[in-house]
Amino acid sequence: ELKVEQNPLFLSMQEGKNYTIYCNYSTTSDRLYWYRQDPGKSLESLFVLLSNGAVKQEGRLMASLDTKARLSTLHITAAVHDLSATYFCAGDRDDKIIFGKGTRLHILP
Amino acid sequence: DADVTQTPRNRITKTGKRIMLECSQTKGHDRMYWYRQDPGLGLRLIYYSFDVKDINKGEISDGYSVSRQAQAKFSLSLESAIPNQTALYFCATGPRVRLGPDTQYFGPGTRLTVL
Numbered sequence: 001e002l003k004v005e006q007n008p009l010f011l012s013m014q015e016g017k018n019y020t021i022y023c024n025y026s027t028t029s030d031r032l033y034w035y036r037q038d039p040g041k042s043l044e045s046l047f048v049l050l051s052n053g054a055v056k057q058e059g060r061l062m063a064s065l066d067t068k069a070r071l072s073t074l075h076i077t078a079a080v081h082d083l084s085a086t087y088f089c090a091g092d093r094d095d096k097i098i099f100g101k102g103t104r105l106h107i108l109p
Numbered sequence: 110d111a112d113v114t115q116t117p118r119n120r121i122t123k124t125g126k127r128i129m130l131e132c133s134q135t136k137g138h139d140r141m142y143w144y145r146q147d148p149g150l151g152l153r154l155i156y157y158s159f160d161v162k163d164i165n166k167g168e169i170s171d172g173y174s175v176s177r178q179a180q181a182k183f184s185l186s187l188e189s190a191i192p193n194q195t196a197l198y199f200c201a202t203g204p205r206v207r208l209g210p211d212t213q214y215f216g217p218g219t220r221l222t223v224l
Binding site: 009033043044045048090095097098099101102 | 152154165205214
């Protein structure tokens with residue numbers, strides 16, 4: 001059964017710093033997703049990673065996937081306040097999509 | 110117009126009442142999902158469906174039932190609501206045949222409070 005773990009669950013960081021959110025999953029996942037959620041809002045898709053070694057970047061966010069280690073990372077470069085949100089990863093096994101608990105990111109000015 | 114809609118957006122009900130949450134989509138997707146979100150627990154999958162005759166239990170289906178009335182509609186029912194079902198509920202959709210990096214598309218959520 002697919003299980004997804006994220007860490008850290010809460011991250012407070014200064015603007016301009018770099019940091020990484022980790023997403024481990026327990027068994028083979030067909031895809032790996034990253035979402036962003038702002039307070040009181042729905043989820044917004046950020047990245048979909050399909051294969052080993054996949055890397056995707058959008059602005060200050062970069063996601064990568066290592067299927068052998070069952071690990072995906074979301075790297076934040078030179079954080080800005082607008083990136084404050086909760087970030088979720090999710091694994092997909094036979095269309096059963098399971099989420100991690102989320103990482104609440106708070107970026108201090 | 111939004112591609113995935115949920116009704117109601119907010120609902121307060123009492124313990125023991127039956128309640129239905131509805132989800133409609135205009136994206137033509139085959140896959141539909143119901144999740145609940147609780148603070149600190151992320152999103153947990155309740156049920157998911159590939160078509161009107163293909164419905165699957167998720168991680169936490171006890172106390173819930175679903176109906177896929179049509180490709181575009183997927184309803185979640187709480188037969189006898191209890192307070193620990195107080196949560197934010199999300200519907201999501203996705204294409205069945207995925208040729209590329211297709212993702213799920215989420216509705217706006219329904220905030221349910223059971224007193």
